[in-house]
Every structure is written in C-alpha cells, then in structure tokens.
Amino acid sequence: MEKERAENIGKYISFIYRKGGGFISRGLSDIGLGFGQLMFLLELYRADGKSQEDLCELLNIDKGTTARAIKKLEEESFVIRFKDEHDKRAYNIYLTEKAKELKPSVFKVLDNWNEIITQGFEESEKELTLELLKRICRNASSK
Template identity: 55%
Template sequence: MNNEKRRDNRHIGKYISQLYRKGSVFINKEVSKYGISSGQFMFLLEVYIQDGRNQEEISEKLKIDKGTTARALKKLEEQGFITRVKDEYDKRSNKVYLTDKAKEIRENVFDVLRDWNHMISQSLTEEEEEAMDKLLEKVCNNINI
C-alpha cells in the first residue's frame, strides 16, 4: 500500500515543468546578449542543424504549431539571424536560411545548449543520463496531442 500511495503522490509533470522553467531562465540569461530569447532558441538550433529547411519541417521536427513557428521565425528574421525565401517549387512554402550574423554566434549558441545539458545531467551517471534521454524520448513520442 505504501508503494501505491507514494506512486499516486508523484507528479512527474511537476519536475518536467520545473526543468522547463529553469531551462528558460538559464537560456534567456545566456542568449539575451545576442538578442535571442529562449522561445527563439530552439528554432535557431534547428536551422543550425539543417540550413535551408522549410518552415513546415521545422514545425514538425519541434512538434510546434505552424503559427508559433511562423512568429518565432519572423522575429529571428527581423533581428537579422535568418532569411526566409519562397520555395521555388512550392510558393506556399518558405525555406529558412542562416545569415552571417547567425553564423558568427553559432558556437556560442551551441555552448549554451552544452552548458544546460551539463547542468541537468551533472548529478547523473552516464548510464542514468542515457536512460533519462531514452525515457524522455519514449514519453514524448507516445504523446500525440
């Protein structure tokens, strides 16, 4: 009974929420010097990973709706980090490209990601870190809302 009761009182979402909030604070603090917010951070990372990807692919990869993606990319474009170009084969689609300004800070942005990953995993063994990564991926892949 004690195990059942303890299990009922565990709220995994509470910890996920805390990680999200703490991550946003950390990332905002670190990338604000470049004029980027945590809300734009992950979109810029996706373009770093594959320059020239279209907006819809970015939305699908991040599991974020198209409107939110369009707004985040518009802000990155206004700030001079990306350019959006109509796809020559599909005029309804925009391809997203890095500007020189974004390329100049690429390593700094990836350093922020590495620092955050280090912070959240520093108390874990390598095996625990791998298990956490696999479990979180499994949970995310299982939720389709």
C-alpha cells in the same frame, strides 16, 4: 497511486522546463536570441533551408507561432526567408552568417545547462535519463 506518479512526472518536467527556459534565456540574451526562437534555430542548425511548414511539423508547433518566431529571428538577422522555387506560396528559411558564427555560443549555453542538470550523474545515468526522456516524448507524441 498510478495517477499520483504521472502527476509527479509532469510536475518535474514542468519545473525543469521553466528553470531551463530562464537559464537559457539569460545565457542567450546578450546575442539577441530568445528562448522561444531557440528550437527553430536548432532545427536550422541540423539542416538549413527548411520550409516554415517543415518547421511546424518537426516541432509540432502551430503556423502562427512559427511565423512569429521566424519573424523575430529575421528581425535579429539570424535567418533570411526565400520563396520556394517549386511552391511560390512557401518560404524556405536559411541561416545567416551571424547565426552560423554564433552557433558555438548557442551550444555552449545548452551544454552548460546540461552540465548543471546532470551534475553528479555517472555517464550511464546520463544516457539512461536521455533514453527515458526520449521514450516519454514518443509516448506524448502518440496521443
């Protein structure tokens, strides 16, 4: 019975991820931003100037995927890379004015998705859901 419950949790998380990815991709396509680049952009919105290595570690994503996402963001003029002053092998990634100007549009799409998936929830249910999902992520990260 326990195994069946765990599989169901994964099934629903996967479903939400796929549906959310489609919704967010459609919402961001007009501004030239893909779902695969979104998490990198969000990290830079939190703190601009992070290194590619920092982004890899923070997002738990391999170097190749990170490099491709940063390259795409750079091609679409969302970010610019500069060599690190202290480590000439490393690059720091900075938001462009375009990315800064589009921040409200990016967050509007994310807010709309959150409204859709929590429709009919009481505020306390939203808070509990968020806390439980954070715990699930911590558990997943520990393995």
